[in-house]
Amino acid sequence: MLQIKNSALIISMLLLFACIKPYDPVIDASVKSKYVVSGRITDIEGWQEVEVSLSSPVDLAKYVPLPGCQVNVADDKGNVFAMVEFTPGLYRVWMTHENLVHGTSYKVHVVTPGGDELVSGYDQMPAGPVLDSIYYALKEIPTTDPAVSNQIMQFYVDINASGDYSKYYKWEILETWEYHAVHILEYYYDGKHHKVDPPDSSKKVCWITSLSKNVFTVSTKSLAQNTYKQFPLHNIDGKSSRLGILYSMLVSQFALSEKAYNYWEKLRINSNDQGGLYEKQPLAIKGNLVNLTHPDLDVLGYFYAASQSSRRYFYKDVPGIHLDYNNHCNESSLGRFGWKEFTRDDYPVYYYYPATWILRILDHECVNCTLGGGVTVKPDFWPN
């Protein structure tokens, strides 16, 4: 349907009449925040986690964790696993192999500090295949200028499973990449001039770790075999710092139950589909939790059980990708009025002497990589 929508859009665009512009909807401000419970049990021995939070208004979107809940996970064999709060709103329990068997069903039970009892339905953990190969292809993306196109690195995954495995898949991509501040800290001015000796390079090298926001789901249910070639995952390009030094991604494949897949598929549709002429209704997504205390109040989120298979990949110096990213480091010369132009609010003012020995003022981003969102702690999997 997406294509039809685009065609109609194109017909009106070709006539240059159509337009798309931002719109500010008036939404009932009194919409209450709802309970959100999400978590999963995977077949990998270790910490199994459940998050409890509250939803927030659209215009003030923020994560509102809900600490102080009692959270239990139960399986259909009568075992109950009490979770403990690890960080506010995040509850976890260590589970071992013998309690993580394919075919077992799990549910979660939450009692909030307000006394509301939230419970999920059972979700059965299916067996899943090992993550098949991840590979990429460089693609040319045409631009409005027929002479210019951009290169992207498009990642793909294949599925090669037998019929015994689940036919419902979800992938998560945890990206990590190293990037550097352009300069090391040597000179700064805060009313007085300072020279750091030896120069401070502690904020020169950073790593960002982030979960890809796209939902990747696919089902082989309607295909001839439980195989799939070239399922497109995310793509990256030379316009971000990802490929600047070293890029890594941890691809996790989850084999889901059909119900859990339907939930994530709906989330995917809601997140990915744009409006247009043939717009579908946004889906009213119901999770698998209910509020036993106040049955009329919706509980958002989903609790499910999945088989997990993960693998880490590294990429650097990808041929064909032209690096053209902004390092957010701006230099300037000292103004006409010299250092008097800087007030207390501007301190410290960083600067350096290039080879010409004419002093250059530096933005903070030039000497502090953490301002780009990363941390200076090297991940333990990072190569030396």
Added chain:
Amino acid sequence: MNLLLLIHVFFFGHALQDKSPDTLVSCHFKDAPFTEFCEFITAKTGVNIYIHEAWAAGLTVTMDADNIRAKTAVELALKGKGLEVSLWNGDLVVMPGEKLPEKLPGFEALHPESDSAHAGAHAITRSEEHYLTGRKADVLQTIRVGRKGAAGSDAMVTIRGRITDQQTGESLIGATMYLEETNTGTATDLNGLLSMVLKPGSYTAVFAYMGLEKKRALLEVHSGGEFNIELKKSAIEMKEVVVFGDRQMNFRFKAPGLEKISAKAIKEIPMMMGERDILKVSEMMPGIVTVGEGSAGLNVRGGNYDQNAFYLNRIPIYNTSHLFGFFPVFNADIVKDFSIYKGYIPAEYGGQLSSVFSITGRQGNRKRFTARGGISPVAANLTVEGPIKKDTSSFLISGRYLYSDWILRQINDPVIRTSKAGFNDLSAALNYDFRKSQLSLFVYHSQDDFKLSDITSYNYSNNGANLNVSRNFSPSLRADFSLTGSRYAFKTTDKQEPTLAYQHEYVIGDYRVNADFTQDLTSKNNLRYGAGITFYSLDRGTVSPFGEKSLRLPVALGKDQDVESALYLSDSHDVLPWMNVTAGVRLTLFNPIGPRTVYNYYPGSPKDPRYISDTLHFGSGQAIRWYVEPDFRAAVIMHTDASGTVKVSFNQMHQNLFVLNNTIALAPNSQWKLADYHIPPARSDQFSAGVFRSFPKLGWEASMEVYYKRTVNYPEFVDGADFLKNPNVETTVLPGKQDAYGIEFLLRRSGRKLEGWLAYTLSRSIVRVDGTESWEKINNGLSYPANYDIPNVVNTVVMYHFSRRLTASGVVTYQTGKPVTYPVSIYYINGIPYVDYSNRNEYRIPDYFRLDLSLTLEGNLRRNKFIHNSLTFNLYNVTGRQNPYSVYFKLEGGKIKSYQYSVIGVPVFTITWLFKLGNYASD
């Protein structure tokens, strides 16, 4: 034509003894005023010349001639001016484009002792006849029906008449005959025939049809029989009613909720892209709204877009739009009559719940060959027509072609530049009149091709044919027999994702045999009855993998064969002089038939492949279900006084055919599906009541109608239903209940220099899907506004005729915004934000407002010309308001951004050129 009214000014000369138009005169004039010339002729010959002073104004005469006849001199003086000279009692009468007849056709005097008009020793002119008929000032023609003495003195007889257009010989639909003596009237049916039961005697009959001159005639009825009468174009005054029937029709027609649209209105109302679109004009009427600019589909009285039946000369049309809805598949040039039934639907129609759009194409011109056409920036059309045997048979061929690829190639976008869009349509009509029968054949074809770069392509086509024979068995019994076939097919190729690339072909065939009878039982009682059988053959096709990389499993979506048999009977009875009751029943038997395999599901489980309990196999021709669908319909019309009526109706419909679609607009690959083993037909009951009133002196008429419509078993589709993967539709459909109600106001002025209308509708359309099980609910079982629930709609159309050649018009449209589901809160899973949506359709997008203007410039009004041109300048969306078609939301960097999408966000200016062979008034 009423001669006396036209002759306002006489040029009297001296009465000479030897007055003769054959007298020889010598004329030598240079740029002399015509009046001077006349005075000269009168002085020389004693012949008076009669001309309307307005026609004489500005005429000059230049002539050098010796010894020519006076009549010839006058003819020479007027050559090329579109004025004709006739002889009248030795004098000359000048009239525009018309000669007085030399003889009166068959006149029977009012006096019983006179046997026939031919008894007179000399032919009398119309004016003499007029003089003879004396005080009945307007009666010009006598129509004799039947043989003298054939009927007893008290017996009632049935007369049957055909009203045709004098110029084209075409039968007129909905033309009226009104008898002044009895205050009764009737109107012609789809074949241009009317009938009436009355006592033998003399009557004054008034014949009227919109756009044509009203004609009064003396109707001499001796016994049952038939007659023909021709009406002609009103070329003198701008009488052409611009929209929806003339006043008389509006008040005497027996169907509440019937709207008619004239071809002229279609031309003069401003249109997007300059393409005349009858469906868009219908959207200006109360109770009818479009699903959106540039998209296909109409919502009539709160019904979904698949609840409307479209018939083009009885051929059902399954896809009514070209190019996703930017153009209609109906070429405005071939439309003769366009009627919309949305309240009381006559019993001969079954099918869709909300409305019937019945479009009757023009028959070819029976008098002469002619052509017409038009060019707009993206499309061109041409219509050719003419007699095969004059006055007896005719043909018409019409085609359209879209050539927009040149625009596409100008666009600086790689996808658009390599895309293609095109359509064409072709229709042909053939008509033949036998003495008691009429034969007509109509063939229709439309084709659309759209290719979006190398990503997706759509092709779809409508094909249809109708063969109809009408026969008069007796003056009171008439029948229509027709054979109709229609086939709609589409093909989609989708290559967007190589692994999922597919090709899909779909076809639905609809083959009908119908017999319809009209019988006059008494003068006050008319019976209509008939029977029909429809065979549907629907192949949802196979979704097959496309390309080497595609891993799609071929899915055969299944075939349906169905037989729909119907009988109907309806009676229209003038119970009281001021009250007419029409009551009808339509009994439909709908049988899905084999071969087919059907699944049964465990009771208490969702209809889902996981819960199949049983598989049923039906053999070829075996009935799978017997759906008996009785429809009861009734309408009462009460004339409160000469200019007011009250109409009340009840209408029941069943619908066996619906569209598998969960999007807002009708897409070109929307699949029609028939009711089957699991999916029952939908049913609706509608009550409506209306008050109609005219103010003839002011040219105004006003109406108000209320309606309430309840629909059950209307298929609603579960969220995210995918109709390309699933042969078992029952797994994605839930039966819905729909309540639609509203009040419609219309204030209209016509027949004046300033005309137009103001329509306001206040309505709601509410859906509820609330089954007993949790999976049988949508929106948790709560009521929600339908996607097309638009409470307030205002449409204003104003036209001002500066002259016959120049018309300016404007349209103002306002609508409440459509319902929409908004995101209401954000929640996080694993640090990623997700959106929580409101209840379905809880909010509304901004209101819709649009102003359009157009100016139509007609070519000159000369009578004798080869070609008549007109230019229409169109400014669509004058204010450039960016009316949102939809509002949508995107999650960008953890923030929800909302956007509105406007199909037409700027003023659009177009010029359309139309031409036809002949003059301004010719058809």
